[in-house]
Amino acid sequence: MSLRVLLVEDDRELRATLRESLAVEGYHVLSAASAADAQRQAMHAAQAAPHDGGIDIVLLDLGLPDGDGEALLRALRGHAVQYAVPVIVISARQAEGQKIRLLDAGADDYLAKPFGIGELLARMRVALRHRGRHAAPATTRWRRDGLAIDLATRRVQLHGQDVHLTPKEYDLLARLVRQAGQVVTHRQLLADVWGAEFTAHTHYLRLYMGQLRGKLEAEPAEPRLLLTEPGVGYRMVEGE
Numbered sequence: 001m002s003l004r005v006l007l008v009e010d011d012r013e014l015r016a017t018l019r020e021s022l023a024v025e026g027y028h029v030l031s032a033a034s035a036a037d038a039q040r041q042a043m044h045a046a047q048a049a050p051h052d053g054g055i056d057i058v059l060l061d062l063g064l065p066d067g068d069g070e071a072l073l074r075a076l077r078g079h080a081v082q083y084a085v086p087v088i089v090i091s092a093r094q095a096e097g098q099k100i101r102l103l104d105a106g107a108d109d110y111l112a113k114p115f116g117i118g119e120l121l122a123r124m125r126v127a128l129r130h131r132g133r134h135a136a137p138a139t140t141r142w143r144r145d146g147l148a149i150d151l152a153t154r155r156v157q158l159h160g161q162d163v164h165l166t167p168k169e170y171d172l173l174a175r176l177v178r179q180a181g182q183v184v185t186h187r188q189l190l191a192d193v194w195g196a197e198f199t200a201h202t203h204y205l206r207l208y209m210g211q212l213r214g215k216l217e218a219e220p221a222e223p224r225l226l227l228t229e230p231g232v233g234y235r236m237v238e239g240e
């Protein structure tokens with residue numbers, strides 16, 4: 001059975017384009033032009049398929065005519081929490097603070113407009129995989145560009161040589177690897193690596209990311225593995 005996408009986007013043209021592209025890729029697309037419409041569609045889908053929630057992934061625009069994406073995300077999470085439906089925010093670049101809140105509120109990823117359909121499809125695959133929609137084992141090994149990370153043995157190697165990381169450097173790297181391909185917010189990283197009382201200390205992240213890039217990137221000033229999402233967080237690229 002094809003995966004079901006709930007596409008929430010009030011821009012008629014973009015909605016039609018995405019709908020068509022997603023359908024070509026084999027997704028079954030439900031679309032909504034407002035927050036109220038989206039909630040209605042989610043409810044109907046859940047009633048039609050109570051065993052799995054009826055929707056496999058949500059694409060959520062932030063600026064909707066009858067409300068913001070944050071309220072809708074919370075509502076969707078409320079309905080669908082037991083199904084852990086992945087939500088990808090698609091938004092204009094301006095609303096950075098809101099994007100961060102959405103990610104903290106349980107969105108899986110965000111994509112800034114304008115974006116290519118290839119990028120959207122890749123992010124959807126990552127989000128679906130992380131939510132266990134494909135029976136892939138949890139990521140314990142990551143490998144790319146000569147860098148190999150094994151979370152089971154806590155071993156990091158670059159071109160076959162062991163790399164020595166401090167415990168905090170390792171914890172930060174491991175946190176990003178567990179969600180490789182997805183953005184992790186500053187707040188989330190600080191809470192998970194340093195603790196909930198450190199969520200305002202973003203300078204820790206700048207310092208430790210600098211150290212990690214110095215040890216792991218071929219050109220630390222132009223990172224290709226540990227990417228900055230300006231104003232939002234960091235993203236480890238997907239492994240090979």
Ligand code: CA
Nearest residue numbers: 010061063064
């Ligand atoms: Ca909009």
